[in-house]
Amino acid sequence: MQVVNTVQDLKKWVQSTTQSGRSIGLVPTMGFLHEGHMALVEAAKAENDVVAMSIFVNPAQFGPNEDFDRYPRDFERDSMLAEKAGVDIIFAPSVKEMYPHDSQITMSAGMLANVLCGKSRPGHFDGVLKVVTKLFHLVQPNAAYFGQKDAQQLAIIESLVRDFNFSLKIRRVETVREQDGLAKSSRNVYLSNAERREAPELYRSLQRGVKDAREGQDPIPEMIRLIESETSGTIDYIELLSYPDLQQEPKEQAILALAVQFQKARLIDNIIFNLKEN
């Protein structure tokens, strides 16, 4: 496995790879890898000749009061895990390498950012759009792999690729969970022991909510009750929207999603489902 830190070295690899006709699967990450990322690598390996993983904690998608500096990083462990999983190249640029100039040109997710996590993270998805566009241009993948856990990110990136005619495919990979149902996340390490025991209630409440929604009930009051009685976290949002266009009052394909703030970790989870199926 190669590790490259500069745009120039990455471009050399991309050029020789595409010239030899090999297809590239891209797994964009912020590092601190867990099984969720490994599921993305696995999906990318199954569909492509080679797999590129980017590891870049993107400052443009963190707000001024968010955890950019504190976001967990462990490159040595990451590169070991990536190599074991069969990644062919890691692109791990510095912030300076990705943003060498003051840049005036911005992208905006518009109304797609006015729901779910976007409401409490102004500018977050604009930063995601910028870095993802840059990575797509740099790596020139045939397909890129994203986890369903970040469902709003996935929906926005699918819109990006469609509306701006990128020539790659976006693959949605199911959320990987702990045995007790908690969605894997780099931020889970910040849970206290007590919070860690409570956290599976998030997924249980989502499952209950899906059942209620399919029976024609508003699922949200009961979910609020469950989370408030069974956890010490504070609900940031619980929303039921259409998927992937993220509009109110879904008819068929829907997403039920939540974010809950614990002391040092804000956890998100969701289920994407069809309201008409059981």
Added chain:
Amino acid sequence: MQVVNTVQDLKKWVQSTTQSGRSIGLVPTMGFLHEGHMALVEAAKAENDVVAMSIFVNPAQFGPNEDFDRYPRDFERDSMLAEKAGVDIIFAPSVKEMYPHDSQITMSAGMLANVLCGKSRPGHFDGVLKVVTKLFHLVQPNAAYFGQKDAQQLAIIESLVRDFNFSLKIRRVETVREQDGLAKSSRNVYLSNAERREAPELYRSLQRGVKDAREGQDPIPEMIRLIESETSGTIDYIELLSYPDLQQEPKEQAILALAVQFQKARLIDNIIFNLKEN
């Protein structure tokens, strides 16, 4: 020469062209071709194996009170001229083909749009950024060719390519002029005979301004005097900025640019020059 109207047909051509290792030069236009466009084609032919020209009057870059409906179109004449000039393929999509969905995601030129034409055309360059990004993704050119006449557009597209890591080169092609100095433009057809006789004063005043600026004088008052006394047009702006970053108080590379509104045509022109050279 091929003419394709759909994204699907264009993609087939792009795929077979790139697979055979041929380099693509892209000349993006809004049609109603004149010698300025032909100079772009010539530059593209000199540097690439094949030349693609897009002809698309992009509604996203016209304001609600601008001349989208009235913008001159003559596809038959355009395709004759393009074929004669050696264009290999024309991509002439419908508006529906380029914008099949309501799109939430937007691009913004930020402060680069707060000077020159951007001031009086809010949103114009955002629309340019969107269509240019789409065309770059669709055509996958090795280089794209733009006229210096639209200098602000050129500066913004150069920033776009740099800041978003597009893998193509942007080539600046000098403004083509009539014998009397008037910059060629699709909008020149809207000048009355009297206005057409006055219009070369725009370039003459720019030349005078460059001379004055190099001698350390503020060139603008004399340019205003010249244009107001020699033409019936109304000055929209005359600005002296750094190039390509379009900041006030240039030190070396500079652009002196103007826009003048005549009865049915708004004309623009500029000179890019070094303040320290004569």
